[in-house]
Amino acid sequence: MRTTIKDIAAMTGLSITTVSLVLNNKPSRISEQSKALVFEAAKKLRYRPNELAVGLIKKHTKTLGLLLTDICNPFFASLAKGVEACCSREGWTVILCDTGESHDKELAYMQTLSSKNVDGIIYCASMDSTAQKFLESWEMMEQLGIPCVVVDRSYEGPGIRSVSTDHVMGGWLAAEHLLKLGHRRIACVTGPRHLDVCRDRLEGYRMALNKYQIPYNPALICEQRFSIESGRHAVAQLTGQPYTAVFAFNDMMAYGVCQELRAQGLRIPEDVSVVGYDDIYPSQILEVPLTTVRQPIEQLGIRAAQELIAAFSDRIPPECRVLFKPELAVRGSTAPVER
Amino acid sequence: MRTTIKDIAAMTGLSITTVSLVLNNKPSRISEQSKALVFEAAKKLRYRPNELAVGLIKKHTKTLGLLLTDICNPFFASLAKGVEACCSREGWTVILCDTGESHDKELAYMQTLSSKNVDGIIYCASMDSTAQKFLESWEMMEQLGIPCVVVDRSYEGPGIRSVSTDHVMGGWLAAEHLLKLGHRRIACVTGPRHLDVCRDRLEGYRMALNKYQIPYNPALICEQRFSIESGRHAVAQLTGQPYTAVFAFNDMMAYGVCQELRAQGLRIPEDVSVVGYDDIYPSQILEVPLTTVRQPIEQLGIRAAQELIAAFSDRIPPECRVLFKPELAVRGSTAPVER
DNA sequence: CTGTTAGCGCATTCAC
DNA sequence: GTGAATGCGCTAACAG
Numbered sequence: 001m002r003t004t005i006k007d008i009a010a011m012t013g014l015s016i017t018t019v020s021l022v023l024n025n026k027p028s029r030i031s032e033q034s035k036a037l038v039f040e041a042a043k044k045l046r047y048r049p050n051e052l053a054v055g056l057i058k059k060h061t062k063t064l065g066l067l068l069t070d071i072c073n074p075f076f077a078s079l080a081k082g083v084e085a086c087c088s089r090e091g092w093t094v095i096l097c098d099t100g101e102s103h104d105k106e107l108a109y110m111q112t113l114s115s116k117n118v119d120g121i122i123y124c125a126s127m128d129s130t131a132q133k134f135l136e137s138w139e140m141m142e143q144l145g146i147p148c149v150v151v152d153r154s155y156e157g158p159g160i161r162s163v164s165t166d167h168v169m170g171g172w173l174a175a176e177h178l179l180k181l182g183h184r185r186i187a188c189v190t191g192p193r194h195l196d197v198c199r200d201r202l203e204g205y206r207m208a209l210n211k212y213q214i215p216y217n218p219a220l221i222c223e224q225r226f227s228i229e230s231g232r233h234a235v236a237q238l239t240g241q242p243y244t245a246v247f248a249f250n251d252m253m254a255y256g257v258c259q260e261l262r263a264q265g266l267r268i269p270e271d272v273s274v275v276g277y278d279d280i281y282p283s284q285i286l287e288v289p290l291t292t293v294r295q296p297i298e299q300l301g302i303r304a305a306q307e308l309i310a311a312f313s314d315r316i317p318p319e320c321r322v323l324f325k326p327e328l329a330v331r332g333s334t335a336p337v338e339r
Numbered sequence: 340m341r342t343t344i345k346d347i348a349a350m351t352g353l354s355i356t357t358v359s360l361v362l363n364n365k366p367s368r369i370s371e372q373s374k375a376l377v378f379e380a381a382k383k384l385r386y387r388p389n390e391l392a393v394g395l396i397k398k399h400t401k402t403l404g405l406l407l408t409d410i411c412n413p414f415f416a417s418l419a420k421g422v423e424a425c426c427s428r429e430g431w432t433v434i435l436c437d438t439g440e441s442h443d444k445e446l447a448y449m450q451t452l453s454s455k456n457v458d459g460i461i462y463c464a465s466m467d468s469t470a471q472k473f474l475e476s477w478e479m480m481e482q483l484g485i486p487c488v489v490v491d492r493s494y495e496g497p498g499i500r501s502v503s504t505d506h507v508m509g510g511w512l513a514a515e516h517l518l519k520l521g522h523r524r525i526a527c528v529t530g531p532r533h534l535d536v537c538r539d540r541l542e543g544y545r546m547a548l549n550k551y552q553i554p555y556n557p558a559l560i561c562e563q564r565f566s567i568e569s570g571r572h573a574v575a576q577l578t579g580q581p582y583t584a585v586f587a588f589n590d591m592m593a594y595g596v597c598q599e600l601r602a603q604g605l606r607i608p609e610d611v612s613v614v615g616y617d618d619i620y621p622s623q624i625l626e627v628p629l630t631t632v633r634q635p636i637e638q639l640g641i642r643a644a645q646e647l648i649a650a651f652s653d654r655i656p657p658e659c660r661v662l663f664k665p666e667l668a669v670r671g672s673t674a675p676v677e678r
Numbered sequence: 679c680t681g682t683t684a685g686c687g688c689a690t691t692c693a694c
Numbered sequence: 695g696t697g698a699a700t701g702c703g704c705t706a707a708c709a710g
Contacts, residue, residue, distance in 0.1 A: 004686095004687055004688080005687070005688060005689095006687075006688090016687095016688080016689095017689085017690080020688065020689060020690085021689090021690095024689080026689090026690095049687085049688075050686090050687050050688075052686085052687075052688095053686075053687035053688040053689090054687080054688065054689080056686095056687080056688080057687090057688060057689050057690085058688095058689080
């Protein structure tokens with residue numbers, strides 16, 4: 001049995017109340033002597049409060065739930081890193097929930113987290129979640145009364161707190177970079193189009209085309225599912241379409257694109273330029289390092305956790321919409337178009 | 340306020356006990372009618388037990404603490420994936436603790452986890468942890484009375500449960516593969532030598548050399564720190580030593596080795612063969628995919644969680660030492676030595 | 679078949 | 695300055 005507040009009361013001959021008071025630094029005039037006694041005993045007995053009991057009374061646990069779709073995806077790993085860093089710094093704790101893209105599991109997890117009395121949830125919607133499913137999840141959290149911030153999504157809606165990156169700008173950066181290099185036929189390998197992150201990137205891409213007065217060609221757009229294989233499929237699917245550059249909506253797909261392109265005997269960047277999105281770490285170690293749009297992923301995580309912790313401490317639930325700026329990391333996979 | 344057992348007692352007109360009994364399927368003869376009543380009310384009120392209260396009484400939380408050094412490292416991400424998968428399948432929950440290689444933080448986390456009444460800890464010692472520090476951590480957990488299984492380490496010691504891979508065999512596989520290809524001067528980029536995982540791999544390497552009657556040459560051994568940069572440093576450090584192949588003790592270092600080798604104008608595998616260790620996923624997507632020793636990382640995580648959950652359910656703390664077999668994934672980074 | 683009583687470990691009025 | 699009493703939400707004997 002772990003030592004409890006009772007043990008230290010017995011040891012010091014003081015009452016439980018007194019012990020609790022001094023251990024929590026409560027403003028009550030208890031003699032310095034008693035205080036010293038208590039602290040000493042606490043140290044000697046290696047006392048640590050039972051957070052279950054504390055939580056039961058205080059109605060909070062200083063715990064955040066982190067709901068994501070695949071911890072093996074470097075994007076989410078970085079995000080988790082940020083969340084964890086912020087939490088541990090603040091004396092909070094994080095429960096890891098990997099939903100594996102399953103909406104049902106998502107919902108189930110929310111209930112579990114609620115049972116465990118988490119004080120907040122950081123939510124990364126699964127890629128398959130349509131606006132409807134998203135709202136369903138959101139409502140579940142509202143209903144459970146758990147504050148939540150959405151990361152990397154920014155569905156419109158009242159009271160939806162989100163932390164994300166300006167993907168319109170991201171799409172713009174990628175496209176303009178290629179356009180400046182002289183590319184005019186830029187294929188786009190998007191993620192699921194119903195996701196706002198994709199719509200935004202695509203909009204940025206179109207805006208850039210617009211600036212250069214290049215017509216938008218739907219035949220160059222290929223919708224995929226954010227995986228390496230997706231990238232390979234995309235190239236296969238685009239066969240026949242002439243293009244000199246590819247803008248993939250995440251780095252994973254970009255890797256797939258590069259693989260398949262090479263399999264077809266094409267060189268990067270001599271024959272085709274490739275731009276990715278996210279800047280997860282493998283992008284730098286490739287033999288031909290990937291030019292990509294960098295999101296401050298870890299920052300997203302830190303900020304999301306901060307918002308939740310702040311909202312909790314100040315009891316102010318600010319309806320915020322934090323938007324980070326992406327930046328372009330120019331590396332070896334892009335080059336001026338061949339004449 | 341969430342609905343409690345009390346609310347449903349009030350709603351049905353039954354006592355709290357009765358409600359608790361039926362909700363927990365306790366073997367007590369309660370009329371089917373009352374049962375139905377309770378279940379109905381529970382559903383209507385969306386009742387979910389407060390796990391804090393339950394934990395306080397039952398003295399357990401169905402929660403595991405996962406202590407690792409860097410969730411961004413794909414190795415640990417995969418491990419976490421496995422742990423999480425097993426836990427969620429069993430209705431358990433996992434608290435993510437990223438220690439960032441800090442031994443003090445490790446110790447602090449253990450206390451926190453103890454306060455939260457986790458039922459077990461999965462522990463990946465930080466790379467800097469010497470045998471002494473490791474024992475210190477282990478003792479802390481013993482003292483806190485938390486069952487623990489160590490992953491990817493297998494320090495000798497009574498009562499130390501561990502789940503890991505047979506690294507002697509791993510080292511052997513890597514070395515023998517190269518030897519079979521005709522390589523005779525095989526450089527070794529190890530991790531910290533005080534780690535048993537490194538000693539084991541090195542032993543496997545030596546055994547293989549032995550079989551081929553090749554003397555062990557310490558000048559070809561370079562101790563590093565498991566990071567990409569480490570790999571680059573290693574190559575710099577080995578300059579002057581003639582070698583035709585490199586065996587890096589993890590994939591990250593292998594990436595660094597490849598980078599630096601290429602920077603020096605050497606081709607892989609034509610000029611130098613490179614073998615890694617772990618088989619984290621970027622290894623497959625490289626332009627020259629990495630030959631590497633595959634560990635069943637996710638399995639390690641699953642098994643570790645299983646052990647803990649089983650030990651908990653059966654109240655049998657088996658002093659186990661689970662050892663998985665590694666296998667060689669032969670890919671493009673190795674080739675017969677040039678004549 | 680079901681309700682009463684106690685108590686898990688702790689924080690918090692309110693008396694003394 | 696300090697302690698007794700109460701209760702957080704729930705389970706577990708033990709009675710009826």
